[in-house]
Amino acid sequence: MEILVCVKQVPDTEAEIRPTADQTDINLEGIKFVVNVYDEYAVEEALRIKEQLGEGTVTIVSLGPDRAAESIRTALAMGADKAVHLNDPSFLGGDAYSTAKALSKAIAGMEYDLIMCGLRAIDDDLFQVGSILAELLGLPSVTGVLKMELSGDKKKATVHRQVEGGIEVLNVSLPAVLGATKGLNEPRYPSLPGIMKAKKKELKEVKLADVGLSENEVGKQGALTQVVKFSLPPVRQAGKVVDGETPEEKAAQLAKLLREEAKVV
Amino acid sequence: MAGIWVYAEHKDNKVKKVTFEILSEAKKLAEKRGEPLCAVLIGSSVEGMNPSLGAYGAEKVYCAEADSLDKYTTGGFTKALCGLIEQEQPSIVLFGASVNGKDLSARVAGRLGVGLATDCTGMDVDDAGKLQVRRPMFAGKVYADVVFHEKTPQMASLRPNVLPVGEPDESRTPEVVKVTPEVGPGDLGLEVAEMIATGAGKVDLTEAEIIVSGGRGMKGPENFQILEELADALGAVVGASRSAVDAGWRAQSDQVGQSGKVVTPNLYIAAGISGAIQHLAGMGTSKVIVAINKDPEAPIFKKADYGVVDDLFKVVPALTEEMKKLKAE
Numbered sequence: 329m330e331i332l333v334c335v336k337q338v339p340d341t342e343a344e345i346r347p348t349a350d351q352t353d354i355n356l357e358g359i360k361f362v363v364n365v366y367d368e369y370a371v372e373e374a375l376r377i378k379e380q381l382g383e384g385t386v387t388i389v390s391l392g393p394d395r396a397a398e399s400i401r402t403a404l405a406m407g408a409d410k411a412v413h414l415n416d417p418s419f420l421g422g423d424a425y426s427t428a429k430a431l432s433k434a435i436a437g438m439e440y441d442l443i444m445c446g447l448r449a450i451d452d453d454l455f456q457v458g459s460i461l462a463e464l465l466g467l468p469s470v471t472g473v474l475k476m477e478l479s480g481d482k483k484k485a486t487v488h489r490q491v492e493g494g495i496e497v498l499n500v501s502l503p504a505v506l507g508a509t510k511g512l513n514e515p516r517y518p519s520l521p522g523i524m525k526a527k528k529k530e531l532k533e534v535k536l537a538d539v540g541l542s543e544n545e546v547g548k549q550g551a552l553t554q555v556v557k558f559s560l561p562p563v564r565q566a567g568k569v570v571d572g573e574t575p576e577e578k579a580a581q582l583a584k585l586l587r588e589e590a591k592v593v
Numbered sequence: 594m595a596g597i598w599v600y601a602e603h604k605d606n607k608v609k610k611v612t613f614e615i616l617s618e619a620k621k622l623a624e625k626r627g628e629p630l631c632a633v634l635i636g637s638s639v640e641g642m643n644p645s646l647g648a649y650g651a652e653k654v655y656c657a658e659a660d661s662l663d664k665y666t667t668g669g670f671t672k673a674l675c676g677l678i679e680q681e682q683p684s685i686v687l688f689g690a691s692v693n694g695k696d697l698s699a700r701v702a703g704r705l706g707v708g709l710a711t712d713c714t715g716m717d718v719d720d721a722g723k724l725q726v727r728r729p730m731f732a733g734k735v736y737a738d739v740v741f742h743e744k745t746p747q748m749a750s751l752r753p754n755v756l757p758v759g760e761p762d763e764s765r766t767p768e769v770v771k772v773t774p775e776v777g778p779g780d781l782g783l784e785v786a787e788m789i790a791t792g793a794g795k796v797d798l799t800e801a802e803i804i805v806s807g808g809r810g811m812k813g814p815e816n817f818q819i820l821e822e823l824a825d826a827l828g829a830v831v832g833a834s835r836s837a838v839d840a841g842w843r844a845q846s847d848q849v850g851q852s853g854k855v856v857t858p859n860l861y862i863a864a865g866i867s868g869a870i871q872h873l874a875g876m877g878t879s880k881v882i883v884a885i886n887k888d889p890e891a892p893i894f895k896k897a898d899y900g901v902v903d904d905l906f907k908v909v910p911a912l913t914e915e916m917k918k919l920k921a922e
Contacts, residue, residue: 423708501782
């Protein structure tokens with residue numbers, strides 16, 4: 329079974345995020361980058377499927393600048409077999425659509441039975457790339473996969489999808505694009521031998537010419553939305569410390585404040 | 594004059610509140626642009642929900658009905674909505690940023706090749722009438738002002754519980770346009786086998802008006818009982834920090850934060866949560882924040898409107914009693 333996993337490199341969740349001085353971009357100075365956590369669930373699931381079947385190939389597909397290669401190596405160190413890195417300046421600065429478009433062209437030339445990705449990237453929080461990718465490839469998509477099981481003939485998957493107040497159980501025909509969410513599995517850490525092996529695994533770079541698109545169809549030029557300004561959220565006013573001698577007094581005072589001052593209860 | 598459309602999400606034959614929030618705000622946009630405000634209902638039998646949409650400002654309601662649209666499926670609803678959009682050419686289409694609203698809007702954006710901004714907290718039109726939105730990124734660590742390519746419709750999903758709901762006017766009757774989309778099994782791409790209800794009857798964290806969350810300071814899963822009791826007294830939903838979820842004390846779906854759910858309740862009570870940056874990002878836009886923690890240096894106090902520095906195991910049950918008293922008054 330040929331499994332592709334889309335992976336994005338993102339700033340660590342502990343990173344403080346600030347706009348640049350001219351507010352047209354994010355200041356990336358000093359930021360630590362990691363594999364998007366939702367994509368780690370996708371990688372882990374792909375590896376588990378391959379291990380369970382005892383056959384197959386897991387290929388990482390990632391679009392990003394040079395530094396993204398480090399996150400691709402992390403996914404290879406977890407156990408993926410090879411990787412494709414869409415690495416061309418013209419691919420960068422895009423939105424979900426132009427990113428999915430470049431990915432779809434690169435993927436269209438590859439073999440696949442299943443495509444995994446994360447429900448969302450924790451940097452731009454768009455929740456779109458997997459769905460648009462599926463659309464451009466003409467495949468079904470499921471977002472928010474909590475659990476999945478392949479049928480014996482590997483032509484279908486039974487998928488648990490997280491929705492408000494419940495879990496939807498779906499039968500989806502493969503190939504499909506499945507977007508992993510927290511709860512699907514516990515991603516493994518790369519082992520030391522895994523890290524050594526990853527250095528020798530195939531990492532193919534894909535340039536603009538390789539995807540058969542023009543410069544104005546990808547990245548910033550191909551984007552259908554554009555961020556014109558980044559700003560910090562309004563600073564919250566310093567709060568009140570609730571008075572009282574005992575926990576009970578404090579609770580009573582808090583209840584009073586919530587009712588009379590904040591008017592929220 | 595093609596109109597501003599709002600996709601009306603519904604559950605159990607009722608339109609979701611976020612739809613009314615969007616209609617209320619979109620009405621101002623429609624007036625500025627001189628365009629009609631329309632709503633779109635998709636399902637097997639949806640016509641009964643028309644009046645509520647009219648009351649919140651929809652002048653026209655498109656009802657796309659077919660038996661195959663009985664349950665939400667990405668493929669079926671995408672086909673139904675795209676068919677209507679291609680026929681009627683609206684200039685703007687808006688969705689609630691719920692699980693299915695995000696799923697559907699992304700797929701529609703892909704099919705039509707138009708721009709989509711996800712989970713927005715504000716929207717307006719500029720002097721030229723073009724849509725502009727504001728949306729949090731990095732779970733709210735920064736905000737981005739987004740503009741769209743000229744290709745229409747320009748699309749956005751709006752975060753629940755942020756935009757104020759206007760007063761409904763029950764006397765208004767919307768014009769109803771019925772359509773029957775041709776959606777067959779092949780368009781669905783998948784089949785919905787069953788729906789397993791979890792936390793039956795409870796509101797999802799992203800739609801909750803009050804949230805009571807616990808963190809590492811709860812010391813164990815059994816202690817969340819006191820938060821459940823407080824939540825019952827307040828009509829709230831219980832959430833958790835990443836450390837509480839990673840420790841296995843609470844379900845994954847309860848996690849609030851950058852790698853969990855981003856929430857915007859009217860009241861967020863954090864008990865035994867120190868306030869890691871990724872947690873603060875996920876709840877920082879709550880309207881009122883209460884922190885209960887015995888460590889006065891905990892970062893959560895910098896975000897809190899009301900801070901209680903004390904033992905949560907004493908404060909929380911006392912607060913529950915106070916709330917019961919207040920409700921009884």
